[in-house]
Amino acid sequence: MNIILLSGGSGKRLWPLSNDVRSKQFIKLFKDNDGNYESMVQRVYRQITEIDPDAKVTIATSKSQASAIHNQLGGKVSICVEPCRRDTFPAILLAASYLHDELGVSEDEGVAVCPVDPYVDNSYYEYVRKMEMVVKQGTANLTLMGIEPTYPSEKYGYIIPTTDHEISPVKEFKEKPDTEAAKDYLRQNALWNAGVFAFQLGYLLDKAHSMVEFTDYRDLYSKYETLTKISFDYAVVEKESSIQVMRYSGSWKDVGTWNMMAEVMADDVKGRAVMDDTCENTQIINELNIPILAMGCRDMVIAASGDGILVSDKERSGYMKPLVEKISTDVMYAEKSWGTYTVIDAEPGSMTVKVSIRAGEHMSYHSHDYREEVWTVVSGNGIATVDGMEQRLRTGDVITIAAGCKHMVEAETDLDIIEVQIGEAISADDKKKFDWKI
């Protein structure tokens, strides 16, 4: 089957484990069949390939997430990177033309689009496959998944079907309602809109060509910036008359808040933490290398990372967004395509960073105008290039890199470097990239 996974939104609702460069889908709180920790994106990929080992999985995402996806899934998936953010219609359109023009998917094949972040079991992806099969029968242009509601929620949009059959034409869509309206919808057999659609690839490409002038994927990519920001729901779904919904009553959980995430995470404690025996219904995730001691905590979630520490009543955790925005905090941890980058000390005029590079990987060849750097290798071997000169690096070696000097390092083994940055204007924006080995 062909699946486009939408991996969007850097979010603050799972702060401090999600931030501007690290989305919730990359936090490793679940476990795979061997008991190893895995992230949402790893879990989803695993689930899809358990259902269909030959599935063509394409992740539609932004530049900022491409490294993390590569890090977590390696070369196993296609990544369709948006050159800039333009809402879901342009993103799905770009991914669809990528499937057609780059992966050779033919116009009569079915394609499903799913968000990457619901917590489900494998039966969900069985159902997505079923949707793709239904799509090929051509009974409707667009097939949606409708989640059988478990309560009259105010958090989701609703789909009102014309019948209560498993597959039914759609009567109308409803925005997030209040509880009374939601109760009324439930009496009409309404379903939650989970943002899952399936269609024949040709349908979407025709639709796209009627709305946007472009020749192929590369052309669309080059003019992506000029596209209007508009959601797929608004641009396509709500305007389509040949549309049906398939009723799904299997497992489905929205883990967008700590309250829900705490419920599904694999272990009550991840990382260095001790709970006394008076703690109840409490989960701790600790990414710091100092211990957490929790005593007498009830219905709480405690989460710590280089970005900060959350101590919250579970119920309240859903309201954190404005508070997190108030805590203006620099990003202290980032997952890169070559490894990780952790700020361990920040002062006016200096910043100390721990850089970990995986064996065989290398960072980009770059320079900084406004800071010098002192690298001390604390473990591993590698080769540094500084202004074109190669230099072997071993544990204990020190390199000083003046402002303006081009530099990079390739790791021969896993390589840890303590990097001290010194300068009055230290900023992630102070970076020029250069070609390497030309």
Added chain:
Amino acid sequence: MNIILLSGGSGKRLWPLSNDVRSKQFIKLFKDNDGNYESMVQRVYRQITEIDPDAKVTIATSKSQASAIHNQLGGKVSICVEPCRRDTFPAILLAASYLHDELGVSEDEGVAVCPVDPYVDNSYYEYVRKMEMVVKQGTANLTLMGIEPTYPSEKYGYIIPTTDHEISPVKEFKEKPDTEAAKDYLRQNALWNAGVFAFQLGYLLDKAHSMVEFTDYRDLYSKYETLTKISFDYAVVEKESSIQVMRYSGSWKDVGTWNMMAEVMADDVKGRAVMDDTCENTQIINELNIPILAMGCRDMVIAASGDGILVSDKERSGYMKPLVEKISTDVMYAEKSWGTYTVIDAEPGSMTVKVSIRAGEHMSYHSHDYREEVWTVVSGNGIATVDGMEQRLRTGDVITIAAGCKHMVEAETDLDIIEVQIGEAISADDKKKFDWKI
């Protein structure tokens, strides 16, 4: 007046702000008259000198606390350092002979001994002065302070007086009782034993000479290690027949647990932290440079330092000692006579430390057998000495110090250094000290 302050016990009951090298009396959670944060030891010193600007204050303490005391009080107090730990009788004896032989206090002067850690107002030290005056009248060899109990506590020892007068002979002492026994003591006008004694200096020296063979302070210091470990209560107080108690009914709080400390700290939040408006009766102390967000917390204390993070129900916080002992943690932060030492990263084979040295101060001249160090100056100026060679240090300078190499640094301005230690056996014990400038 002459006061000996006993500054003992490295404790775990205020973890993570107290640890093996940092006692609760050095945590800055109170405020002075100008609104600046102060520690318990600073507060006590300030209170005593507000009552009596000419007070001779001597702090009896261990080697491990001497640096922190010097750091916080500068040269204003005499510090009588025990060469090793030998319980309160030897400690008070050493301090008494120090007063006599080093500070020239005469034998007929009164001396009061107080623990450094109760939270009181100035009236308490007024009362201590009054005790010293009473002592000089010679009506008893030993005068104790008895705290008017506010409830039948199981946490304190009791003094049963013969009368209910302000000054009364002591009938007997009682160990920490159960609640029923405590109620019975209260009916007998009993008082809490606060560990405050006053005596004429000559009395104690006579007593001491009858029990220990020594000539003067220096002689006692040299044989300190041979003294028997015994408490002052057991060795002197409980054996003395000429003994009286003075009834104190002013403010007095034992801030040995977070529950009590949270009640008296100056601000509900110290450090980077945000509480939402559903938090109730909650205090946060954050010494880390990442923010804490607390939501929906009730009756809790949250404390974070380089050693760890505590999230506790206040009532439960009194039971933390065994749990903290379970979290075997290396000391990540230490206050030195010359500044501070903060571990910012620790891995097998390496440790990264931020060393901050105050202007004018210097560390000891020393070497390590099993590690090399790379120092990068991130701010300030100083002079390093490496194997006898002096070298000026400025921001951005890097020094590599091989294993076995003697080194030290003097700060000309406040000086911050990132020190990367590399070696298979990094340990605080791997340190040889040398004389400098001989």
